[in-house]
Amino acid sequence: MSTPQDWTPPTSTDSHPGHDHVVAGLKGTDEGGADLVQLLTPEGERVPDPRFDAYAADVDVEMLKNLYRDLVLVRRFDREGNALQRQGQLGIWVPLLGQEAAQIGAGRAMAPQDMAFPSYREHGVAWTRGVDPTDLLGIFRGTDHGSWDPKATGFHLYTIVIGNQCLNATGYAMGQKFEGRVGGDDAEATICFFGDGATSQGDVHEGFVWAAVYDAPVVFYCQNNQWAISEPTERQTRVPLYKRAQGYGFDGIRVDGNDVIACLAVTRWALEECRTGNGPVLIEAFTYRMDAHTTSDDPTRYRLADELELWKLKDPIERVRVHLVRSLGVEPEFFDGVQADADALAARFRQHCVDMPAPAADRIFSEVYADGSPAVDAQREAFLAYHASFEGV
Amino acid sequence: MAVLTMAKAINDGLRAAMERDPKVLVMGEDVGKLGGVFRVTDGLQKDFGEQRVLDTPLAESGIIGTAVGLAIRGFRPVCEIQFDGFVFPGYDQIVSQLAKLHFRSQGKVPMPVVVRIPFGGGIGAVEHHSESPEALFAHVAGLKVVACSNPVDAYWMIQQAIASDDPVIFFEPKRRYWEKAEVDVTAEPQPLHTSRVARPGSSLSIAGYGPVLKTCLDAAEAAVADGHDIEVIDLRTLSPLDLGPVFDSVRRTGRLVVVAEAPSETSVAAEVCARVQQECFHSLEAPVLRVTGFDTPYPPSKCEEDYLPDLDRVLDAVDRSMGW
Numbered sequence: 001m002s003t004p005q006d007w008t009p010p011t012s013t014d015s016h017p018g019h020d021h022v023v024a025g026l027k028g029t030d031e032g033g034a035d036l037v038q039l040l041t042p043e044g045e046r047v048p049d050p051r052f053d054a055y056a057a058d059v060d061v062e063m064l065k066n067l068y069r070d071l072v073l074v075r076r077f078d079r080e081g082n083a084l085q086r087q088g089q090l091g092i093w094v095p096l097l098g099q100e101a102a103q104i105g106a107g108r109a110m111a112p113q114d115m116a117f118p119s120y121r122e123h124g125v126a127w128t129r130g131v132d133p134t135d136l137l138g139i140f141r142g143t144d145h146g147s148w149d150p151k152a153t154g155f156h157l158y159t160i161v162i163g164n165q166c167l168n169a170t171g172y173a174m175g176q177k178f179e180g181r182v183g184g185d186d187a188e189a190t191i192c193f194f195g196d197g198a199t200s201q202g203d204v205h206e207g208f209v210w211a212a213v214y215d216a217p218v219v220f221y222c223q224n225n226q227w228a229i230s231e232p233t234e235r236q237t238r239v240p241l242y243k244r245a246q247g248y249g250f251d252g253i254r255v256d257g258n259d260v261i262a263c264l265a266v267t268r269w270a271l272e273e274c275r276t277g278n279g280p281v282l283i284e285a286f287t288y289r290m291d292a293h294t295t296s297d298d299p300t301r302y303r304l305a306d307e308l309e310l311w312k313l314k315d316p317i318e319r320v321r322v323h324l325v326r327s328l329g330v331e332p333e334f335f336d337g338v339q340a341d342a343d344a345l346a347a348r349f350r351q352h353c354v355d356m357p358a359p360a361a362d363r364i365f366s367e368v369y370a371d372g373s374p375a376v377d378a379q380r381e382a383f384l385a386y387h388a389s390f391e392g393v
Numbered sequence: 394m395a396v397l398t399m400a401k402a403i404n405d406g407l408r409a410a411m412e413r414d415p416k417v418l419v420m421g422e423d424v425g426k427l428g429g430v431f432r433v434t435d436g437l438q439k440d441f442g443e444q445r446v447l448d449t450p451l452a453e454s455g456i457i458g459t460a461v462g463l464a465i466r467g468f469r470p471v472c473e474i475q476f477d478g479f480v481f482p483g484y485d486q487i488v489s490q491l492a493k494l495h496f497r498s499q500g501k502v503p504m505p506v507v508v509r510i511p512f513g514g515g516i517g518a519v520e521h522h523s524e525s526p527e528a529l530f531a532h533v534a535g536l537k538v539v540a541c542s543n544p545v546d547a548y549w550m551i552q553q554a555i556a557s558d559d560p561v562i563f564f565e566p567k568r569r570y571w572e573k574a575e576v577d578v579t580a581e582p583q584p585l586h587t588s589r590v591a592r593p594g595s596s597l598s599i600a601g602y603g604p605v606l607k608t609c610l611d612a613a614e615a616a617v618a619d620g621h622d623i624e625v626i627d628l629r630t631l632s633p634l635d636l637g638p639v640f641d642s643v644r645r646t647g648r649l650v651v652v653a654e655a656p657s658e659t660s661v662a663a664e665v666c667a668r669v670q671q672e673c674f675h676s677l678e679a680p681v682l683r684v685t686g687f688d689t690p691y692p693p694s695k696c697e698e699d700y701l702p703d704l705d706r707v708l709d710a711v712d713r714s715m716g717w
Contacts, residue, residue: 117462145497156465157498161489167455168490171462178444178468203486206455213450367500368534370558374586375633376534 030310032286033240037266038256042314044322046261055265061328067260068324069338070104071317074124076342077133077349081123081140085295089353090140094121098258098290101316102223103193104128105263106285109271110191112154115176117169117192120158121223125193129155133345134352143359163201166192166220170207173218173274182217187275191219191267197228199244200236208248208282217274219267220245220282223257225289230302242284250280257287258316288314361387394577400433400570402544403509405578406551407434407471411441414469417555420447421456421473421509430475431511431570453483460506461490469505469555476567477512478521478691484529491560492535503558507551512540513604513654514701515568517694524691525655527603530562531632531664538632539585540564542606544574546629549582557585564631566604586630588638594624597711598642600665601652602628605702609652612707621711631661639665640672647678648717650710652702657685679717682710 032038039049039056059067074096081093096103099121107128110116116125123136131148138144139158146157156172159165169192181188198204199222211218222241226233237244245252251273255266263285270281288311292299324330365380397405411417419434419441425448428435438446449456453474460470474480480487487508494502514523531538537559541547547565554561583589591606592613601609606627613623624642628634643649649669651662666681684702692700 144499147499149501150465150498151501157494157502159490161485164458164486164490167458167486168462168465171459171464172466173462174459175463175466175468179466202452202482203454203458206450206452206458209450209452210455210459366496367498368496369537370495370500370503370505371537373537373633374635 030307032254032256035242035254036256036286037253037262038259039262039265040259040319040323042258042319044319044326046323046327049262052262052265052269055268056261059261059264061324061330064261064320064324064328065330065334067104067108067264068317068320069341070108070124070127071100071260071320072338073342073345074100074104074127075317076346078123080346080349081137082291082295084350084353085140090137091142093140093295094293095289095291095295096121096123098288098311098316099223099225100124101260102257102263102285102287105260106191106193106221106267106283109264109267110154111188111271113186113188114271115154115156115169115172115188115190117156117165117172117190118158119162119165119194119198120160121195122158122193126155129153131155133349137349137353137356141353141356143356163194163198163203163207166194166198166204166207167210170211170216170218173211173216173280174214176217177215182275183277187217189217189219189271189274189279191221191271193221193223195228196222196224196226196233196236196241197231198222199241208245208280211280212248212250215277215279217277217279219270219274220280221267221285222282223285223287225287227289227293227299227303229293229297240284242282245282250282252282252284254284254286257285258314258319260316260320287316394575396573397544397548397576398571398573399541399544399547399565400431402548402576403433403551403565404435404437405576406548407437408440410552410555411437411445414555416468418445418447418463418468418470419473420449420460420470422449422451422475424448424473429473431567433509433565433570434473453479453481454486457483457486457491457508461486461494461504464504464506465494465502471507471509471555474508474510476518476522477510477524477526480508480510480526483508487530487536487560487562488533492533495559496535504560505555505558506560507554507563508560509551509563509565511567511570512564513566513568514691514694514697515604517697519694520691523694523697525653525686527562527564527631528655528660531661536560536562536632537586537630538562538564539630540566540603541629542566542569542603542627544572545576546583548576548578550585550629553582553585564603568604569607572607586633586635588626588628588630588635590624590638590642591627592623592625594622594646596622596646597648597650597714598624598626598639598646599650599652599707599711600626600628600639602631602661603654605652605654608702608704608707612704612711615704616708616711621715623711628661628665634661634664634668636665636668636672639669643669643673644676647676648714649677649681650684650707650714651681652684652707654686654701656688657683658688660685679714682714684710
């Protein structure tokens, strides 16, 4: 019998996961596996998919140009968010770099009556729901906790606590079902966004259970960006995340999260499944976070540069541009126009940020309760009187 | 006038609220066919159907978290947590979402959710079935917290909690579920977030809530023999506290004993003591005293008679206050 001192680690000539390398049941992060749904290759080639082509049949050159525009504009203001944090204008920024297609595809698949429950990185989904990007700034500058109207936009407030929104979304979807908005002409669905790290949370598991037993019309949209801050997907699961759905009794599917057409098609299918009463559905959008988790962390401490280089080749925007140019003959003027729009948006975003007034101090006390509270009211009055005592000093 | 147990009074209150508003849902583990482990929801699923009275999967975060989503959708869910000590898996959703969404959204997302929690000891139960965690909720801004002590309040307070657009944590004293009282369902109810003088008196004040209220009233009766005329105040609302009647009482009597089952340190009772000394300093003839559970985990049930504030411990505090 060997002692611990006798033990030596197994040697390997393969120090970094390759395409076929399996880690704890998962492929290396640079490949999505054989089940990956892909309609547009990283090289910009449109490839057929008998199951999902019908859900992208209307993606003509005009629509693809619009999707490209979405991707570029969202990336542009996201980069501006990063820059504003570096310049001290924002306390923190949560970058979505690399996940634009996963978000635009899913967001553009939604119907106006649908409801989205985001985590805190869904700037692209917010864009598709008509939330002005400047409305996202208050959270990160510290002037509010979300200034848009969730009901009017069909886009709930950002949720910071990991996984909480999966239960909130499921409850909302149960309400849609209870109100008879499944299966009819006015059918609705809910979509819930979360990351690979969130799949380890109890609330996500409970959300799956509730959604399954109540047949709730909710699409669980997991953006597997491979990293939960510094923890890799292998630290969350032994099986590919989309396969977990089988254990709950509903469909799970893995889509190329850097392919905006595939994300659009698969999410349309999933939402349709929910609207017709066949939900819930789990989508794993297989993508990659190209930047830090937030501007507070340093990805060079936990991941290798060659992984990043590999994913650059799968860029979600570049493959659309290549397809528009090579296959659809779109002229350079279009791209110049989009770039000009993006720069204008970034300038407006920046200007809005630096112009944002700090909230009045009595924001502290506002809307704590719907019915008010004598204790909070008394504290507000005392605080305002205290402030007023400085006037004229 | 009907004579109802507290459990039946809550049941009738739930029924009245559900009849009044089709958006009111009852949800929790075993609340349907079984009628809840204390039968508080007995018969509701039979009359309102499985979509209004939901027998949920067994997970407290799921119960609260889906209730939050249902409230966003416009429903008014009433969640049942089976026992006090089981609420903690749902505490994250209560604190992180339920309590904060109205503030976070600047009023755009109200949270009309009630979380019913049978609380306190005295029923000889095993671990996790006898706790008094109310301070943990009263400390959370955005929540309102109430505790009923008798069938009349139980009948009205549950309906008022459901009607509120704020989240209300509704504590029910489980060892008083079977105590009866006449309930006049036509009478005008007292507002939800108010305390009440349960027994007038002039020589000393006692403030309590929930299960100990009866103990306090019994103590006041027993103290008559010693010549004490004790006023008892039922706090009823723990967040926001309505201490006006307590201040008024202490200004007349000069003495206060606060009684609660929960551990003493940083408790609701501690808050009452602090506020009374701040507001009534010049009226006090004696330090404000507390009679509470101990700063220990809830003990094995064979010890609970020693753990729970009883008549003798309350009277001992009365004697200490009067002898100051």
